[in-house]
Amino acid sequence: MEYRHPYLGLEPGKKKPLILVLAILFGLVLDAYSSFILGKDIVYTHFFYIPIVLGGIWYYRDAVYVALLLGLVHIITTLIARDFGIVTLEAMQRTAIFIIVAYIVGFVSEKQAKSLVLEEKKRRDAIRKSEEKYQSLVESTDDSIYLVDRDCRYLFMNKKHLSRLGLSGDQFQGRAYGDFHSEDEAKDFAEKINHVFVTGSSIQYEHEGSREGYFLRTLSPVKDPETGEITAVTVVSKDITGRKHAEEEIRKLNKKLELRVIDLEEITRMKTQFLSMTSHELKTPLTPVNAQLQMLREGYMGKLNAKQEKSIDVILRNVERFGNLINDITDISRIEAGRIRVSFKRMNLNDVVNEAIKMQEPFAQEKGIKISMRLGELPIVIGDAERLRQVISNLLENAIKFSKGSSDVEVETKRDGENVLVRVTDHGIGISREDEEKLFRPFSQIDTSMGRAYGGSGLGLAIAKGLIQVHGGKIWVESEPGKGSSFYFSIPIEQTIEEKEAPLLIRRSH
Amino acid sequence: METENEITGKKTVMVVDDEQDVLLSVTQILEANNYRTIKASDGYECLEKLKEEIPEVILLDIMMPGLTSREILEEITKDGRLAKVKIIFITAVHSLEAEEAGLLNASQVVDYIEKPFSMKRLLDAIEKVVTE
Numbered sequence: 001m002e003y004r005h006p007y008l009g010l011e012p013g014k015k016k017p018l019i020l021v022l023a024i025l026f027g028l029v030l031d032a033y034s035s036f037i038l039g040k041d042i043v044y045t046h047f048f049y050i051p052i053v054l055g056g057i058w059y060y061r062d063a064v065y066v067a068l069l070l071g072l073v074h075i076i077t078t079l080i081a082r083d084f085g086i087v088t089l090e091a092m093q094r095t096a097i098f099i100i101v102a103y104i105v106g107f108v109s110e111k112q113a114k115s116l117v118l119e120e121k122k123r124r125d126a127i128r129k130s131e132e133k134y135q136s137l138v139e140s141t142d143d144s145i146y147l148v149d150r151d152c153r154y155l156f157m158n159k160k161h162l163s164r165l166g167l168s169g170d171q172f173q174g175r176a177y178g179d180f181h182s183e184d185e186a187k188d189f190a191e192k193i194n195h196v197f198v199t200g201s202s203i204q205y206e207h208e209g210s211r212e213g214y215f216l217r218t219l220s221p222v223k224d225p226e227t228g229e230i231t232a233v234t235v236v237s238k239d240i241t242g243r244k245h246a247e248e249e250i251r252k253l254n255k256k257l258e259l260r261v262i263d264l265e266e267i268t269r270m271k272t273q274f275l276s277m278t279s280h281e282l283k284t285p286l287t288p289v290n291a292q293l294q295m296l297r298e299g300y301m302g303k304l305n306a307k308q309e310k311s312i313d314v315i316l317r318n319v320e321r322f323g324n325l326i327n328d329i330t331d332i333s334r335i336e337a338g339r340i341r342v343s344f345k346r347m348n349l350n351d352v353v354n355e356a357i358k359m360q361e362p363f364a365q366e367k368g369i370k371i372s373m374r375l376g377e378l379p380i381v382i383g384d385a386e387r388l389r390q391v392i393s394n395l396l397e398n399a400i401k402f403s404k405g406s407s408d409v410e411v412e413t414k415r416d417g418e419n420v421l422v423r424v425t426d427h428g429i430g431i432s433r434e435d436e437e438k439l440f441r442p443f444s445q446i447d448t449s450m451g452r453a454y455g456g457s458g459l460g461l462a463i464a465k466g467l468i469q470v471h472g473g474k475i476w477v478e479s480e481p482g483k484g485s486s487f488y489f490s491i492p493i494e495q496t497i498e499e500k501e502a503p504l505l506i507r508r509s510h
Numbered sequence: 511m512e513t514e515n516e517i518t519g520k521k522t523v524m525v526v527d528d529e530q531d532v533l534l535s536v537t538q539i540l541e542a543n544n545y546r547t548i549k550a551s552d553g554y555e556c557l558e559k560l561k562e563e564i565p566e567v568i569l570l571d572i573m574m575p576g577l578t579s580r581e582i583l584e585e586i587t588k589d590g591r592l593a594k595v596k597i598i599f600i601t602a603v604h605s606l607e608a609e610e611a612g613l614l615n616a617s618q619v620v621d622y623i624e625k626p627f628s629m630k631r632l633l634d635a636i637e638k639v640v641t642e
Binding site: 276284294295298343 | 531532535538539542606609625626627628
């Protein structure tokens with residue numbers, strides 16, 4: 001950077017011999033004029049020196065030397081003027097005073113000049129430091145940074161880019177983008193540079209290098225701060241080869257996963273189809289068995305004696321159990337596949353509870369158990385009445401099954417904030433805390449021997465949980481081993497599930 | 511046919527099921543309860559027999575070989591002669607599956623009984639239809 005000091009010139013330290021010679025000559029001429037032409041050896045002549053001295057001081061940094069030189073000139077001219085006679089004391093005194101004054105003026109001026117130089121040095125240091133900062137910024141990055149002109153000639157490049165091009169130092173000078181890239185690349189680059197020059201706006205694009213990897217390039221215009229004219233374009237080129245390869249890898253993996261998902265969806269679909277086939281095929285032979293048994297039991301085939309009746313009751317009961325098991329397995333599979341079918345309608349949960357109790361009451365009476373109800377006033381909720389009846393029946397069935405002796409089973413419904421809550425309590429064997437969690441998993445009757453002692457598929461609560469979740473609700477148990485258990489479920493009142501038209505009365509045969 | 515009905519006073523129920531044992535059991539129950547029955551083992555037989563005689567109720571299975579239930583249903587609903595015939599599905603297919611398949615939309619379909627069925631449920635359903 002060139003810097004011109006208003007007083008000190010181009011380079012503050014540089015002497016100006018011509019100006020010095022001219023100043024001395026000018027002094028000599030003036031002194032000779034005053035001494036010879038005017039013929040007056042007077043003090044006033046020395047005033048001529050003052051502008052010369054000052055000019056020298058202002059313009060010339062080593063002002064002290066100027067002053068001394070001028071003093072010497074004065075002595076010499078004085079000597080010449082006096083025919084090399086003896087210099088008078090008076091003249092010597094005047095000269096001495098003059099020299100001292102010049103010296104002082106020179107000294108002060110020198111000081112000022114030095115402080116100006118110092119200031120200038122500080123300024124330059126600051127600029128250099130700032131430049132260093134920018135340079136470290138430009139050099140510390142892993143990105144290639146370079147500056148090109150309109151013709152794609154390099155004006156500057158950071159070390160990273162130098163090494164990328166296999167250059168060092170100033171070797172980029174006078175070379176252009178096209179020298180290092182293929183014809184097509186150069187053509188494309190020139191178009192983009194031109195675009196920046198024309199539009200004045202930055203562009204960013206991914207560049208696939210013909211020699212190496214992928215780069216993310218950002219082209220930004222460099223504008224002259226005064227005219228606003230675009231003088232160059234900065235190119236920041238980020239190596240994204242690694243990322244690109246990773247992306248490629250991810251794309252491949254995604255493709256694979258997609259295929260896997262399609263496979264899995266197909267498997268799930270097949271599983272569901274298989275299950276509904278299996279369920280159908282299992283129920284088909286069960287149907288005539290069940291029908292024939294019912295006819296037998298109703299005396300269609302002739303009157304039965306008590307023993308026969310009892311026998312058929314046992315068979316019927318187990319045929320029914322078998323049918324329920326098929327339903328349970330179908331249900332749990334559908335729940336696990338997220339394909340449980342429900343039909344949502346507006347309903348009152350109390351009606352459903354009543355229906356479930358009515359169904360379970362005969363079994364309770366068999367064991368001498370009384371089902372007591374405390375049904376609170378409930379708002380209408382949206383749900384699948386049939387499925388919820390299934391849940392409540394299951395809870396009641398369990399409560400009856402696990403009740404001790406002829407203790408009561410309690411059923412309570414109430415509004416609980418934004419939910420309706422149903423509680424079924426028994427005074428049976430209870431459940432330990434560790435077992436509470438297992439309870440809602442499929443096939444998880446706490447003790448495998450319990451399955452045998454108490455019957456049941458071990459699917460009921462898992463199905464109940466799935467069904468309640470479909471309703472956006474929760475199901476849980478609170479229990480004290482040896483004292484009994486309370487099963488709760490809650491269903492939100494604010495239901496956004498769309499109400500579906502019920503095509504007709506749907507009832508499960510039983 | 512109508513004369514026969516008038517003479518005996520019996521209501522006629524057509525039972526369509528590919529399973530012979532189911533067909534037999536259902537007709538046994540119905541006949542014991544004073545209904546006249548027409549048996550059909552598949553869709554073709556069902557439609558064929560409907561040309562000869564019009565029952566009050568058709569008990570229709572889902573998932574039979576040959577014609578699909580939907581095809582049978584379409585044939586019945588578009589036949590003006592059969593406009594008054596009520597259809598009750600009796601099947602091992604879950605009602606919601608049937609609903610999804612669009613089998614329950616026809617106005618002639620009035621009930622849905624899942625297999626294995628209870629005798630009482632079957633008789634109640636038919637009773638309800640024929641007394642209407």
